Amino acid sequence: MSEPSIATDDVVAVLNQILEAELAGVVRYTHYSLMVFGYGRIPIVKWLRGQADESLLHAQQAGEYITALGGHPSLGIGKLLESEKHDIGAILREALEHEQAALALYRELLKLVADRDIMLEEYARTMIAQETLHSSEVNKMLRMPGDLVPFAM
Template sequence: MTKKEKATEGNEKIVALLNRIMEYELAGVVRYTHYSLMVFGYNRLPIICWLKGQAEESLAHAHKAGEMITQLGGHPSLGIGPLLETHKHDIGDILRESLDHEAAALQLYRDLFEEVEGVSIMLEEYARSMIYTEELHQGEVNKMLRKPGDVSVFSAREHK
């Protein structure tokens, strides 16, 4: 296999990963928008504001992934990642689902980093910055799932 063929094959794999990321982030837009419409109760306003912000951020992340795809000569997907409707709209359920969503997104960015490490500084830095952002999101949601005054990290296994 020639160097050019290896590079083309590598780019195809990277573009496929970026398309999965883009689809997953677009699913996040739908998910967080839906959640923001399903919150009721006294604390509704700050929670829906946070959820709308998450939807906007997911859209920005999808756009970034699309820009990387086109920079590599790829074609951005028109697909959308998996959407889960559990019909559970308690804020705790929403946050736990959000934590799962963030964990899956984080894994996609880690997969991308592994694929591009040593191949492209630009893509490495993109993946690294997105991993940082997703880890921050996970920490934020984790803190939201804790009871007031509880400094221990939330564990879904302990709360099932």
């Protein structure tokens, strides 16, 4: 018995949204890394640039799946609005919002491919796990030392 087929056009559309969101992440995290000042700059900049590199890898992965399905990768880029505030707290709150938006897109992809395409289902699950971990890391960074209660936006 074979798996039910996926709605390829719908899957490609969500993958293109993921591609655009991840490309926006590259720009966003790179911008943030340029706007960090103060004593703790070096490790924060390193972390932000690592996030930019990872967003580029995620965008490339989404693009590969798009073309594997016969689709055309978008040249667009996701939402880049910012608060114009560059203190570390504001940067991290914007980063958390970005991570949660990406997580929602991967969850949407999973709904489209679950029990229909093992490769795409595993990809979506892996990315959900990674984005959840990223959100958790940013959430911990937003907490005050010793505060065990998760940060709430």
